[in-house]
Amino acid sequence: MKKGDLLAFFVFIFVIILSPVFSGSSYALTVGIFSGINALAALGLCILMGYAGQVSLGQAGFYGIGAYISSILSVHSGLPTVLCAVSAMMVAAVAAMILAVPALRLKGHYLAVATLGFGEIVYVILNEWGPGGPSGFGDIPHFGFFGYTVDSTTGYFYLVWGFVAVVMFFSINLINSRTGRALRAIHDSELACKAMGLNVAALKIKVFVLSAAYAALAGSLYAHYMTFISPSSFSLFYSILLLMMVIVGGITNLWGAIIGAVVITVLPELLRRFEELDVLVYGLILTLSLMFFRKGLVPILIEKIKKLRGFAVAKH
């Protein structure tokens, strides 16, 4: 890891550990849990869009697959939830691979529409054939490790953010590696990538699969926390929400995905006091932030810090 990332990572771990101590209420912790779940899915989308330059409006589909497969397995087979989550990630990965082979020949808007179509198909399938149909099903067991069940809010907070930390660690390493460089290179020039011996098609499929696996992990954690799921949580709206998270946070930075996820998850809760006007204020804040912070919160913050440092150096 680079110095900046390493420092950020330590601060991040520190914040995770201390958050439950200072949160004050289980309500705040619950919002924190949802932020973490969203951050996982947003990280996948961030690598896919911000680094590899591929669009997806179908992440809710993978999120839904993750939630449903993990829940159904844990309810019916009695497998440990960890294995259910892993299986769910695998199923989502296979689905992503099947989708990616034809879809990733497309670019830009066309790819967006193709992935949107995928998300809708999953949504329809969950409604028609999912247990309980549109009204969903419950009694999903809590997440557990080797006989130990995580059922307290604080425990679940640590569990979710622990996963975020691991996924973040993995993602930072990936982005700064041979593979990550190749992904960013594809974003700039596919032609040159091919001439450098990169198997562009295979790399695109792999990164798509990775983003699907992240989303499925998020979905699984969501299901085992809520213990009840219905298709409405996995509609196109969720895909759009993830898109907003990575864009608001800053699509070219992994930390942006986490910050974006937290902001977009927490904001509606903070706006509760505006009562019926909350949606209006929410929309206004988003519009303004996109107008004035187009690059996203984290990249702008980094620029500011660099400028301040520049001043400090100039003064000396």
Add this chain to the structure above:
Amino acid sequence: MLSIKEIWKSFGGLMALRHISFEVKQGEIKALIGPNGAGKTTLLNIVSGIHEPDKGEVFFWGEKIVHLVPSKIARKGISRTFQLVELFGHMTVLENIMVGRYARTKAGFFSSGFKIPFVMKEERETRRKSEEILEYIKLAHRKDELASNLPIGEQRVLEIGRALATEPQLVLLDEPAAGLNIRETRDLGEIIKKIRDELKITVVLVEHDMDLVMRISDSITVLNFGEVIADGTPLEVQKNPEVIVAYLGEEEEIQKGYNAHT
């Protein structure tokens, strides 16, 4: 090392290349010249696998390569640069070279993500080799700048450096001197000679700058309207009457280049 046999290629109704055949010998600098639209870039695209010819074969060390995808051809040891520079603009100069190392390194998704020891070793090696290449092409002082911020002359040199990073046996340079001033062109000529003499890399050069072509190439193939009209040493090509006709109005240019050379 490279032999091109009876290549035909048309785009719609336009016949871009007609029964093109010639050889590139190991260790030579081969120039491919001809007026605009003669089919030079098309030919490079066929050799590097971007286009497939309608008919004909390309042999690299006796092996047919026309049906291979570009990335496979690159791994076999043929690298290239582009007429319109195709750098990774959002990445630094050093990172551009490091991407060039891709085909010669191994780290995958999982090994990179969990940073297992061999990956770290390989990464250090990649960085070291890439920095070496930057020293070699004299761009080391630019290593942390974004590639898109370099002036065009340095961008073209960086593209050559990135091609070198793939450890090629043959590099295809598509108009490397386009947009360069006289001094930059001279330096470029030095680099091209250096990679042939020191790194023993064979070079195929598509170029309009006759001065450069006459100065550094060992043999020249002239294309006009998709056909080979001359093939030989710079001296032979300049005397060829067909070449002079093809370059009507530019013949002085050729002569000038020759005079400057002698």
